[in-house]
Amino acid sequence: MRSPSELAQVFRDKHLKLTPQRQLLFSLLHQNPSHPTAESLYEIASKQMPGISLRTIYQTLGELAEMGELQLVDVGIGATRFDPNIGDHHHFVCESCRAIHDVDILTAPKMSLRNGGGFAVDEVGVIFRGRCNRCNHKQQVRSPGSQAKNKASN
Amino acid sequence: MRSPSELAQVFRDKHLKLTPQRQLLFSLLHQNPSHPTAESLYEIASKQMPGISLRTIYQTLGELAEMGELQLVDVGIGATRFDPNIGDHHHFVCESCRAIHDVDILTAPKMSLRNGGGFAVDEVGVIFRGRCNRCNHKQQVRSPGSQAKNKASN
């Protein structure tokens, strides 16, 4: 994570203004490991800066992503998620509550020779889908006979 | 791939009618390995069945997916893709032309111990992003040795 003064420098170098909106969003993101949506950041931001525009949220998040200061995560359900963790990692998505959790993987996926030829791969994204701990417990309480397919206990 | 008569049986068992629309879409899908969108199937279907509704395309594709006859593939850009290949495989997405290609992987990704505990994983999706063979060649031919993003200006 970049410090506010480092951020200021990065902005200056790109002829970008260090506006209150940008500073707020940058700090909100870095306090928030939940992979929030633009909309949810908007709600949080609005408390500290009433009147801020949702348009500005999208605008700023897009810029920060272009600058490599954050990652866009699209898990295929609903809105794009924004991730201040720009390190190499992957995601688990709970199909019940839609929470997203960071995931480290042990073995990086490799394409087989068969389809590997001719593609220039820039990035690989792995999405694990299932039910999170909390949602699993809820389900078990409701229907104590049923079981999830696969527990990732390895 | 299921034969038309097998399909008829499956439908009958579920009290689903074997309508011309469903038969058409089923066959179009199985002729089409390009992971088409609903919209593109609509265009193709409209030629053989003018007046077919886009709503029906969505409806039918959704039903077929629920029946396990096809897979929904969401690669995070634009529309959902529909895949008659229901075997276990993954995808490469060209970020230039948005073509999607099937990918077999050599090593299945495993979550690390750290984050593995407590998640019930139903499925794992791997998406490789980059440039396909064709788009790679185009770029090289058009601007040999140049790094310019924008060639539109004269």
Place this chain on the structure above:
DNA sequence: TTTTAATTTGCAGCTATTGCTAGCTAACAA
């Protein structure tokens, strides 16, 4: 046939996002 439940269609409506642009303002110069 007749009946009837399933299906199709058209259209309204929705979510997430982008396009546009009139004012506003951070930053730099004087």
Place this chain on the structure above:
DNA sequence: TTGTTAGCTAGCAATAGCTGCAAATTAAAA
């Protein structure tokens, strides 16, 4: 300080990609 201005924000229209609804239609059982 003040002025200048490139860059920014807010607001609203517009868009893509669907989904909800209900009237009209139809496959298929009776």
